[in-house]
């Protein structure tokens with residue numbers, strides 16, 4: 206019997222390590238050594254004699270922000286599905302990160318606010334353990350585990366293009382820092398160079414069709430700052446606050462995360478022309494006036510470590526490689542290079558880990574390597590659809606976002622609203638919804654007839 210979309214997604218998101226792996230490639234090359242590239246390299250190490258990661262930045266030993274990942278100073282939450290994937294691909298990952306200072310706050314230190322009102326918590330443990338840290342710390346741990354694998358090596362340089370042999374990719378060109386252009390032969394190439402990937406240009410220049418790009422303008426503005434954690438000021442471990450004051454009023458979002466090194470990372474965010482600045486006075490005012498008291502107490506009384514750092518993201522975007530009729534064999538695209546979302550939903554790093562699981566499934570399926578990797582792109586499409594659906598449906602509610610609207614939007618939005626309202630009253634539905642927003646399940650589970658009927662019944666019950 207054909208598998209449903211939800212079942213196919215569940216197979217990708219499994220936390221079971223792969224049972225059997227086979228070496229199919231002599232050398233695989235990964236462009237970009239951040240979350241998606243490192244995860245892809247980990248998977249490829251099971252299937253290639255040798256894996257080479259080409260990364261612009263040269264800072265392997267550092268758990269600090271770096272130029273190639275300019276968003277690295279901002280709050281980064283790891284969703285439970287990403288957490289499960291990290292443990293899937295690196296046994297004992299969570300335990301090691303926690304032992305090194307990442308935080309797993311107890312339930313009483315975790316708070317979620319909507320318009321200043323605390324939302325009910327999912328029962329402790331139902332979504333798994335938390336793993337809270339700064340983004341560079343998490344990436345450092347992924348890098349350390351990846352580069353400890355014997356057949357993975359990293360070289361520093363800027364990837365500059367691909368070489369083709371007929372209908373397949375055959376090599377990568379890259380420019381080592383201060384050196385001559387190098388051409389490196391490959392049996393498989395993964396582009397994991399992030400949101401600004403130039404793969405589409407490289408394909409176009411070599412006469413291949415370019416993937417259509419879908420964009421949703423979100424105009425998101427972030428500002429984050431680190432403070433020394435101090436129990437005399439607050440006990441908060443995770444606090445997420447969202448203010449949606451009313452129709453035509455752009456919401457503001459805030460977050461406090463307890464991170465490694467006994468620090469809090471505090472975020473304030475706005476949309477459109479509502480731009481938090483680098484000014485500490487502005488940061489404190491937003492914390493004090495817009496969010497629950499923990500925010501103001503930390504900003505006003507905590508010791509600031511470093512500066513307030515801002516970041517602007519203009520759009521959510523996806524490149525639809527699965528639509529291309531012609532595409533070279535032995536070429537894979539992963540992470541933000543395929544799709545990047547509104548960061549407030551915390552989906553990017555988790556998506557990167559799930560793309561790695563798609564790559565593993567593809568390489569374990571006895572693939573015809575001299576044909577385009579269509580099974581891979583179909584699976585990645587499922588993961589991108591899941592994240593895109595959750596984030597863009599919510600963003601289409603923002604007053605400054607006016608499309609593009611997907612087909613069937615009105616009905617789907619009515620159904621989502623119905624289930625969301627019922628989820629606040631029914632713990633079972635609440636958990637199902639939380640499993641979707643944390644990418645443990647595909648959103649299609651919430652449109653199953655039995656789920657919608659349960660939500661309708663709650664709506665029709667006399668209050």
Ligand SMILES: Cc1cc2nc3c(=O)[nH]c(=O)nc-3n(C[C@H](O)[C@H](O)[C@H](O)COP(=O)(O)OP(=O)(O)OC[C@H]3O[C@@H](n4cnc5c(N)ncnc54)[C@H](O)[C@@H]3O)c2cc1C
Nearest residue numbers: 237239240241261273281282364399540541548551553554
């Ligand atoms: C403000 C903000 C907040 C976010 N918050 C969250 C969050 O809470 N949770 C979450 O999961 N995600 C979050 N994200 C998304 C997350 O940062 C990305 O999804 C994730 O980093 C994607 O990883 P990646 O490896 O695909 O790309 P990137 O992390 O962007 O890395 C690309 C890598 O490629 C390298 N590179 C680029 N070009 C070349 C080249 N030509 N040659 C060699 N190397 C190259 C770069 O140096 C870099 O190492 C946030 C994003 C932003 C902007």
